[in-house]
Amino acid sequence: MLKNKVALITGASRGIGKGIAEAFAKNDANIAFTFASSVEKARAFEQELALKYGVKVIGYQSDASNYNAAQELAEKVVADFGSIDILINNAGITRDTLLMRMSEEQWDQVINTNLKSAFNLTKACLKTFLKNKAGSIINMTSVVGVTGNAGQANYAASKAGMIGFTKSIAKELGSRNVRCNAIAPGFIETEMTAALNADVVKGWVDTIPLKRGGTTDDVANACLFLASDMSTYITGQTLSVCGGMLM
Numbered sequence: 044m045l046k047n048k049v050a051l052i053t054g055a056s057r058g059i060g061k062g063i064a065e066a067f068a069k070n071d072a073n074i075a076f077t078f079a080s081s082v083e084k085a086r087a088f089e090q091e092l093a094l095k096y097g098v099k100v101i102g103y104q105s106d107a108s109n110y111n112a113a114q115e116l117a118e119k120v121v122a123d124f125g126s127i128d129i130l131i132n133n134a135g136i137t138r139d140t141l142l143m144r145m146s147e148e149q150w151d152q153v154i155n156t157n158l159k160s161a162f163n164l165t166k167a168c169l170k171t172f173l174k175n176k177a178g179s180i181i182n183m184t185s186v187v188g189v190t191g192n193a194g195q196a197n198y199a200a201s202k203a204g205m206i207g208f209t210k211s212i213a214k215e216l217g218s219r220n221v222r223c224n225a226i227a228p229g230f231i232e233t234e235m236t237a238a239l240n241a242d243v244v245k246g247w248v249d250t251i252p253l254k255r256g257g258t259t260d261d262v263a264n265a266c267l268f269l270a271s272d273m274s275t276y277i278t279g280q281t282l283s284v285c286g287g288m289l290m
């Protein structure tokens with residue numbers, strides 16, 4: 044589905060990003076991915092993907108929350124791969140606590156890593172998309188960006204911001220054949236959610252109509268659809284991948 048396409052995926056050393064990178068490589072895309080600090084994991088993944096699927100794969104250590112680093116990254120990816128066709132703004136963190144206890148640092152870290160990063164990377168890739176007169180941008184938001192969640196004011200605000208950003212970019216760039224959509228995962232089993240205690244997890248699962256947490260493949264398959272030419276008339280949308288949690 045993605046033959047000869049170049050995908051830039053932020054935060055793909057583990058979790059959802061890793062699942063997306065694997066699904067895209069399986070569908071013949073060349074993969075540029077980033078990570079924050081997992082150097083060994085990233086190097087091993089780079090080799091594994093390239094060997095398994097015979098595509099070009101490079102992992103870059105690059106802080107998505109840093110504007111200048113994003114500009115440098117996009118330049119490097121274009122130099123290494125020739126172009127960028129798909130951008131997945133996936134890198135994200137949580138710093139959960141009630142507002143009463145939330146520090147300014149916890150607020151800023153989450154907003155910068157989850158939301159400012161989407162601005163940084165989208166802006167950095169813009170020149171290439173406009174030159175190509177094509178592009179697909181996918182922003183990883185969350186169901187809590189729509190519903191809100193106690194203890195996650197910073198995270199929910201960052202994810203709600205991403206939805207507004209997605210719709211605005213879809214309106215700005217639609218005439219240039221650049222699409223921008225968001226995916227809102229529900230409860231997906233990754234290291235991010237492994238930190239939650241068993242009672243919290245059971246509480247989440249009980250509220251999900253499909254009665255299970257999602258897998259990284261569930262999210263990756265939705266990304267594959269939105270990245271590919273299967274969705275050329277879809278832009279500005281938020282697709283929930285949440286087992287029916289959000290209706």
Ligand code: NAP
Binds near residue numbers: 078080082
């Ligand atoms: P995860 O397992 O914690 O993985 C996070 C990834 O982001 C890692 O590759 C990490 O790199 C990278 N990262 C973190 N900060 C970064 C930065 N400043 N610059 C570049 N990369 C950075 O998370 P996940 O569960 O896969 O979540 C992925 C995305 O889906 C996030 O945006 C999250 O908010 C969203 N999401 C997840 C769920 C869920 O249930 N898991 C639900 C809804 C939405 P290192 O390995 O180097 O740290």
